[in-house]
């Protein structure tokens with residue numbers, strides 16, 4: 428039980444990569460907080476894990492809505508006293524070429540994929556740094572040595588970016604948001620390590636999930652074939668991403684911070 432007595436908050440935890448991450452955390456003994464849009468989907472995850480996890484809080488809401496995000500984080504801190512891992516997996520994909528994409532779609536993708544990630548980080552971090560910040564400020568005032576980061580509780584933030592952050596035809600908005608997630612990750616990693624908070628991002632290539640179902644079956648499997656050729660290891664499963672997320676939350680990755688990890692399906696070229 429690798430994560431016994433730990434609390435994992437997973438946005439987008441009702442589907443795809445987030446759902447598999449919830450399952451793996453639950454199998455490893457963690458208490459779970461799921462934040463997602465749809466209560467029905469959350470219920471189906473609850474049923475799937477109820478044999479081995481009865482410590483489960485579900486909150487419905489929109490990651491781009493600050494009030495929803497704050498309520499979720501407050502609820503978890505009230506129920507469990509703390510959160511150890513924040514996994515930002517909620518996201519949307521609405522592809523179109525540069526000349527065709529609507530401004531409203533661009534704004535919506537930014538709000539969900541990028542601002543949503545920021546809002547959850549900010550809400551958790553405000554709780555996490557309260558005590559360490561005070562300790563550091565007091566040490567400075569009293570002229571004492573600043574405590575080492577590892578003297579504070581170990582916290583992890585894992586953001587789900589995408590290989591599309593490197594640019595992809597038809598994904599002008601999506602790639603912008605996922606590149607933004609990498610920027611957020613690098614900044615948070617630098618700013619927060621003094622408080623013993625490690626921040627990482629994963630960059631999956633194409634993964635089978637409800638998000639990509641349409642793409643994989645579209646045009647008589649033309650796109651499926653395209654991705655299978657492009658990614659020598661084929662199209663991935665949510666497990667391939669969840670495995671890495673759990674590694675980044677575990678003791679094995681204790682000496683890492685700010686890692687941006689491609690889960691690339693073996694892809695050799697980004698252009």
Ligand code: NAP
Nearest residue numbers: 439442443444464489490516517518589631633634636638
């Ligand atoms: P998914 O199966 O569609 O899961 C995404 C989850 O996020 C869904 O439950 C969705 O709810 C939820 N969500 C969407 N908008 C939300 C909002 N505003 N507030 C709260 N929850 C919201 O997709 P996935 O493939 O697992 O993707 C997970 C993450 O991986 C995303 O950030 C995605 O961009 C990234 N990613 C995916 C792939 C891939 O090939 N699948 C590759 C690279 C990166 P509804 O279902 O109700 O809309």
